[in-house]
Amino acid sequence: MLTLLAYFTLSYILYRICYGIYSVVYPYFLATPMDLHKSSGGAKWALITGSTDGIGKEYAIQLGKKGFNLILISRTLSKLNSVKEEILKECKNNIEIETITFDFTNANLDDYKKDILSVIEKKDIGILGLFVLNNVGLANDPDFLHEIDLQLNANIIIVNTLPVSILSAAILPQMIKRNAGIIINISSGGGAVAFPYFSIYSSTKAYINHFSKILRSEYSNTNIIIQTISPGHVATNMSSEKISYFSPSAKEFVEDAIKTIGFVPETAGCLPHQIKAAFGMLLPHFMIEFLIKNFAKKMKDAAKIRKGNETKQQ
Numbered sequence: 001m002l003t004l005l006a007y008f009t010l011s012y013i014l015y016r017i018c019y020g021i022y023s024v025v026y027p028y029f030l031a032t033p034m035d036l037h038k039s040s041g042g043a044k045w046a047l048i049t050g051s052t053d054g055i056g057k058e059y060a061i062q063l064g065k066k067g068f069n070l071i072l073i074s075r076t077l078s079k080l081n082s083v084k085e086e087i088l089k090e091c092k093n094n095i096e097i098e099t100i101t102f103d104f105t106n107a108n109l110d111d112y113k114k115d116i117l118s119v120i121e122k123k124d125i126g127i128l129g130l131f132v133l134n135n136v137g138l139a140n141d142p143d144f145l146h147e148i149d150l151q152l153n154a155n156i157i158i159v160n161t162l163p164v165s166i167l168s169a170a171i172l173p174q175m176i177k178r179n180a181g182i183i184i185n186i187s188s189g190g191g192a193v194a195f196p197y198f199s200i201y202s203s204t205k206a207y208i209n210h211f212s213k214i215l216r217s218e219y220s221n222t223n224i225i226i227q228t229i230s231p232g233h234v235a236t237n238m239s240s241e242k243i244s245y246f247s248p249s250a251k252e253f254v255e256d257a258i259k260t261i262g263f264v265p266e267t268a269g270c271l272p273h274q275i276k277a278a279f280g281m282l283l284p285h286f287m288i289e290f291l292i293k294n295f296a297k298k299m300k301d302a303a304k305i306r307k308g309n310e311t312k313q314q
């Protein structure tokens with residue numbers, strides 16, 4: 001019995017090591033990136049939430065360069081207009097771009113229908129298909145739950161869980177009909193572990209992981225690709241990180257992330273983060289919790305210093 005248990009444990013550890021190596025080596029070094037138009041069933045349009053900054057903007061640029069027409073959704077009209085101009089210039093006006101001003105703290109379904117779903121329907125996605133990037137997200141500065149503004153807590157729950165759920169539900173029927181489609185859901189490394197001082201943010205990202213996993217199970221007999229991306233730090237407004245190997249620019253991050261579509265259902269999205277995640281897979285849970293707690297404490301202290309400096313400058 002003991003020998004059997006030892007074999008079982010050894011096989012499990014070997015499986016984790018092999019999967020860790022596969023997730024680092026295959027999508028980033030060996031696989032030939034998919035033709036995203038083909039994999040999405042001939043989609044001509046890509047819809048991106050939170051597309052005027054950071055990761056969402058970079059996906060928009062890179063999908064635009066691949067010839068996708070774009071539906072960009074964010075809160076700020078002026079930012080949408082300038083990102084539209086920028087992308088059209090980069091793509092030499094070879095694509096169409098539609099912008100939608102929508103604040104995702106708004107949970108009203110009638111507004112979703114009026115402002116977003118009606119625009120998508122006009123693009124004839126029933127015939128042409130759609131590539132969907134559920135990217136919009138909201139985070140707090142690291143702190144104890146009771147120290148975070150109540151309205152911000154509520155907004156984080158709404159922005160991080162509602163759009164991904166509603167848009168996926170609304171867009172899946174045409175993908176099912178055509179037996180093809182791509183949905184990418186941006187989660188966070190913070191969704192895989194209990195991340196102190198980000199209690200609600202981390203929980204909402206765990207929701208995205210769980211939700212996407214269930215969708216993959218429900219639609220497993222179709223060719224629809226449903227991918228979860230769980231980045232570590234990317235140097236954007238949200239993270240306030242400077243660019244480094246483990247905090248890549250949004251451009252570097254998305255260049256890597258796009259290569260993984262169709263090859264891994266869940267990924268950290270870029271090579272440096274995937275290397276970290278692969279090491280994480282080998283550690284026992286108590287050690288991960290210990291490391292995360294220390295890391296989160298450092299983030300909280302750094303955020304306090306940053307805020308203090310900002311107040312002094314004002």
Ligand SMILES: NC(=O)c1ccc[n+]([C@@H]2O[C@H](COP(=O)([O-])OP(=O)(O)OC[C@H]3O[C@@H](n4cnc5c(N)ncnc54)[C@H](OP(=O)(O)O)[C@@H]3O)[C@@H](O)[C@H]2O)c1
Nearest residue numbers: 050052053054055075076103104137188233234236238239
């Ligand atoms: N950066 C990181 O280190 C990191 C790490 C892990 C996961 N992520 C995840 O990656 C995603 C993108 O993050 P990011 O770092 O690229 O963020 P970012 O640079 O702060 O950009 C956020 C984008 O979302 C839009 N947005 C924000 N609130 C909105 C709202 N209420 N309604 C509509 N649009 C809204 C913003 O435009 P407007 O202000 O014009 O609305 C902007 O285009 C998020 O889901 C985040 O949780 C990021």
